[in-house]
Amino acid sequence: MPPSIHPVDLILALREKHLTPAIVFLTSRRACDEAMQAFDHSHIFLPPPRQEAIAAVLDKVIAQYPSIAEHPLIPTVSRIGVAAHHAGHLPSWKIAVEELMRHGCLDAVFATTTLAAGVDFPARTVIITQSSIRKSRDFMDLTIGEVQQIAGRAGRRGKDLVGFAIVTPSPYIDLTVLTKGFTGHPEAINSQFLISYPMVLNLLKAHPLDQIQSILAKSFAQFQLNQRAEVLERKLDELRDQMEPFGPRVCTDWITEWQTFDQVRRQKSHRAPVRRHEPPEVAARFHFLTPGRVVGFGKSRGVVLRQYRSKGQKSPMVTALRQGGGITESPSSTVTEVSDRILDCVDAPVYPWCTPESVEDLLRQLDELPTRLPELPILIPKDNEPIPDAIVQTLGDFACPTCPSRAACQSDYPLASKLRQEQQRHIKSIQALRTSLWHRFQEKIDVLQQFGYLSPTSRLTDDGEWARLIRIDHSLLITELLRADAFNGADPAMLAAVMSSIAHDDDRPGAFPRVSSGLGSLLGQVRKLAVSLAPHEDPPLLRADIAAVTERWIGDPSLTWIGLCKSTTMAEGDIYRLLARTLEFLSQLRTLKGTHPGLADSASRAIAALRRGVLEELP
Amino acid sequence: MTTEELEQLLAQQPIALLHRLARGRVQRHFRAGKRRLIEVLLRHSAENRPGFESDLQTLIGEREARPAPAPAQAPAARKPKPAAAPRRSPYKPFEPESQEPGITLSSWLEGLGVPPPQTFVPDAWQEDAIAKLREGDVVVSVPTGSGKTYVAVEAARRAIAENRTVIYTSPLKALSNTKYTEFSKIFGADQVGILTGDRRDNGQAPLLIMTTEILRNLLYDAGGGEIDVRLDTLGLVILDESQYIADPERGVVWEETIIFCPSQAKLLLLSASIGNPHDIADWLTTIRPTPCHLIKHSTRTVPLRAGYLHPNGKLAPLFRTVGIPHGHPGHLHPEAKRLFEQYEDETLPSGRRR
Incomplete structure (x- = not known):
């Protein structure tokens, strides 16, 4: 079976069920382009009247935007009634496709899911082929909100009675993501309050420092942080109620008191002879396994010759003389019976731990013993055995060992301390939630003070006054470049090229024109500065190949749009976006007329040179 | 909590919880092993520490609150498979x-088919939204394609009739352009202007279309003393696609715009269906002079x-x-x-x- 439906079959199936017009959301631009290529050799032409309608609409759009007159997709669009619409296309082409859709001329549009929000035209049907989308270099599952946004394009008001969202599988589809997306309630949205340098400068320009906190408090971020803090506070109240029964006892803060006492006690007992995890009965019996004691090992019987603790594990051991004459070393836990009978035996310091005569004597006595012997009554203490006197003495500073509420403290301590830890954690988190925005703001203030955009009293310095007009990404890098006079003597093409390499944040690889040596060395300087600023601002990609595209476009006024597109493998739409973004950056530099007249002039000239051909078409 | 404590706490959590925590924070988190995941989470947490910690606590809390997996039941009771089997394909x-x-x-x-042509009758919620805008700010959260544009157009029409300036913002330049064309057809080309990063067309028109960033910059300049005269006559600000407030990079621009929006101007927030529109409305009520109305519904027109x-x-x-x-x-x-x-x-x- 094919991994996914063939585009031609898809269109045929949709036409047959009268489910057109449809928007087909595909994984990537490439998938859209390949889908369009699939129609090259198909013969599912539209009836002539519809082909004419498409041509008529296209003619109108071309009259407005001549750049798309030669668009390679036009034959497929007008004969078959399908089109592709993605970020690799020029905005004018996308406008043409949208216009065609609005007139109901097309049967299907292939679009990328990534740009679903930018697809602002409805259809009768949407086709969903995937459950994840590419978000900044990675694939992530669609959220419920996104699935509904995509499915929401189905069903045109006034033109359809019902809309259809149709899932067709492709590799890597996860149907549950989509069914949940269709049937679920959209996710709650959360504030993403990113504090930027221009924001700090502009706020401080308009408001004194002591008002900032109240402005930040008005943000949705703080509103949501407060909501969280309130939840925590409610939990804190609950915890307080739970703590109620553990209120003051003999000492007001018994938890701390017990905690320190317990710690000291543990430390002490650690140094005292090891009492490992022995069952209480083994520990209790061990005291009675003295030389001469008659003990039972399951079915056989023996006489203890000595007791000791093993070297490594310090487990209690006994050496015993067994019936039949064997001398064994065994863990004391193997002793099953401790009788109330002690046989006479003469100790010896070495193996067999008693005199050879007494061995024989003992063996004889063992055999003579009656089959039943009285058992030694051994009291097995509960877990919390009393603290040995020796330790109590070293703990003289604590009242706990003799305190009347000691038993209660000991049993309540684990729960009470857990509750109190949680309480303290909540208190800390609440504090952090209430003040985090302000702290983040202060961090930025510190950096700006360090670089001299703000005075120590957090007033804007002369540099700060103009720097606040740069309200774009990587503003710190740009303002630092201006202060370092990096663009002194750089011509408009170089300036624009550097700006575009700062603006461009896509690492899609490709083949690009060569970069001139002057631009190369300038970019080297910019890169050095960007790296040194890395602790305060993420460095941009600074791709030299991207800069070269802009440099060529500005440097060579006779270069046509087609010529520019041919010099690189970048998609038309990407080049357009790159240049449009460069324009935006340059127009910010143009506002620095007062302080940097040379730069502003250079930026104006770059803008004038940039804005020609396709870039002139759109507002 | 210090970083070491946080690291320890993370290390104690089961990997499933870490993955839940990483969702939306870390890309490809499902590929990472536990140690790597903790490392990445810690690095990420530097940006919004308290939020991260409180999320972690909530997850831990949820986990503890969840009853332990039920002990084996009598075979007869087990027959119909329990709704939430712990592991399911x-x-x-x-x-x-x-x-x-x-x-x-x-x-x-x-x-399936085309409805008979009808004269357009606005839905009750559309009327409601326009009426409520007289009293204060309005947040509209309705499914895609329900007719939010109608509300925007009618609200703008009324504000213009009262000689007020209207600003309409959208998150994308392309959408701005589309709306510019659309509104020019409705109101007439002389009534609509567009402001982009490097160009202004018909900047004195009563209805101005721009991206939200441009409006934010205008408000910055107004705050800095360089007062733009049009802000005095500003009567209505329409923020389309305002669910962008949750955009990781640009969301802050929407917040700033709303915070600094002049108090005499009404705010109209148009958003696709989101989970917590009441939060946005409550927030606006707390920071704006007039209470905010929430218009919300989830049934689709089609x-x-x-x-x-x-x-x-x-x-x-x-x-x-x-x-x-x-x-x-x-x-x-x-x-x-x-x-x-x-x-x-x-x-x-x-x-x-x-």
Whole structure:
């Protein structure tokens, strides 16, 4: 079976069920382009009247935007009634496709899911082929909100009675993501309050420092942080109620008191002879396994010759003389019976731990013993055995060992301390939630003070006054470049090229024109500065190949749009976006007329040179 | 909490919890092992420490609050599979399978077609939104394609009639351009202007279209003393697609715009369906002089149906019901389910389901 439906079959199936017009959301631009290529050799032409309608609409759009007159997709669009619409296309082409859709001329549009929000035209049907989308270099599952946004394009008001969202599988589809997306309630949205340098400068320009906190408090971020803090506070109240029964006892803060006492006690007992995890009965019996004691090992019987603790594990051991004459070393836990009978035996310091005569004597006595012997009554203490006197003495500073509420403290301590830890954690988190925005703001203030955009009293310095007009990404890098006079003597093409390499944040690889040596060395300087600023601002990609595209476009006024597109493998739409973004950056530099007249002039000239051909078409 | 403490706390959590925590924070988190995941989470947490910590606490809390897996029940009681089996294959329905058969394809396709032409009658919520805008700010959260634009157009029309300036913002330049064309047709070209990063067309028009960033910059300049005269006459600010407030990079621009929006101007926030529109409305009420009204509904104007198209061209309804069974993602149509399972069996490496 094919991994996914063939585009031609898809269109045929949709036409047959009268489910057109449809928007087909595909994984990537490439998938859209390949889908369009699939129609090259198909013969599912539209009836002539519809082909004419498409041509008529296209003619109108071309009259407005001549750049798309030669668009390679036009034959497929007008004969078959399908089109592709993605970020690799020029905005004018996308406008043409949208216009065609609005007139109901097309049967299907292939679009990328990534740009679903930018697809602002409805259809009768949407086709969903995937459950994840590419978000900044990675694939992530669609959220419920996104699935509904995509499915929401189905069903045109006034033109359809019902809309259809149709899932067709492709590799890597996860149907549950989509069914949940269709049937679920959209996710709650959360504030993403990113504090930027221009924001700090502009706020401080308009408001004194002591008002900032109240402005930040008005943000949705703080509103949501407060909501969280309130939840925590409610939990804190609950915890307080739970703590109620553990209120003051003999000492007001018994938890701390017990905690320190317990710690000291543990430390002490650690140094005292090891009492490992022995069952209480083994520990209790061990005291009675003295030389001469008659003990039972399951079915056989023996006489203890000595007791000791093993070297490594310090487990209690006994050496015993067994019936039949064997001398064994065994863990004391193997002793099953401790009788109330002690046989006479003469100790010896070495193996067999008693005199050879007494061995024989003992063996004889063992055999003579009656089959039943009285058992030694051994009291097995509960877990919390009393603290040995020796330790109590070293703990003289604590009242706990003799305190009347000691038993209660000991049993309540684990729960009470857990509750109190949680309480303290909540208190800390609440504090952090209430003040985090302000702290983040202060961090930025510190950096700006360090670089001299703000005075120590957090007033804007002369540099700060103009720097606040740069309200774009990587503003710190740009303002630092201006202060370092990096663009002194750089011509408009170089300036624009550097700006575009700062603006461009896509690492899609490709083949690009060569970069001139002057631009190369300038970019080297910019890169050095960007790296040194890395602790305060993420460095941009600074791709030299991207800069070269802009440099060529500005440097060579006779270069046509087609010529520019041919010099690189970048998609038309990407080049357009790159240049449009460069324009935006340059127009910010143009506002620095007062302080940097040379730069502003250079930026104006770059803008004038940039804005020609396709870039002139759109507002 | 210090970083070491946080690291320890993270290390104590089961990997599933870490993955839940990483969702939306870390990309490809499902690929990372535990140690790597903790490392990345810690690095990420530097940006919004308290938020991260409180999320972590909530997750831990939820986990503790969840009852321990039920002990083995009597065999008789176990017969109908419990709704939330601890481990289930992802394609098992979440609810006990109902025996009711799915609808037929023809009844699913029924009703397809073009409605008879009708004179446009605004929906009740649209009227409501416009009326409420007289009293204060309005947040509209309705499904895509419900007719938010109508509200924007009518609200703008009334504000313009009162000689007020209206600013309409959208998140994307392309959308701005589309709206510029659209509004120019409705109001007349001389009534509509557009401001982009490097160009202004008809900047003195009563209805100005711009991206939200441009409006934010205007408000910055107004705050810095360089007062733009039009802000005095500003009567209405329409923020379209305002769910962008949650955009990781640009969301802050929406917040700033709303915070600094002059108090005499009304705010109209148009948003797609989101989970917590009341939060936005409550927030606006706390920071704006007038209370904010929330207009919210989730029924679509044109009903939606979900289908499944097999690569061999076979079409089936996706759910057992004609419409979308809200809240019941497991109500898959038997036919769609069978076809999809067949697809998985044939396309995925043998013996391994994703």
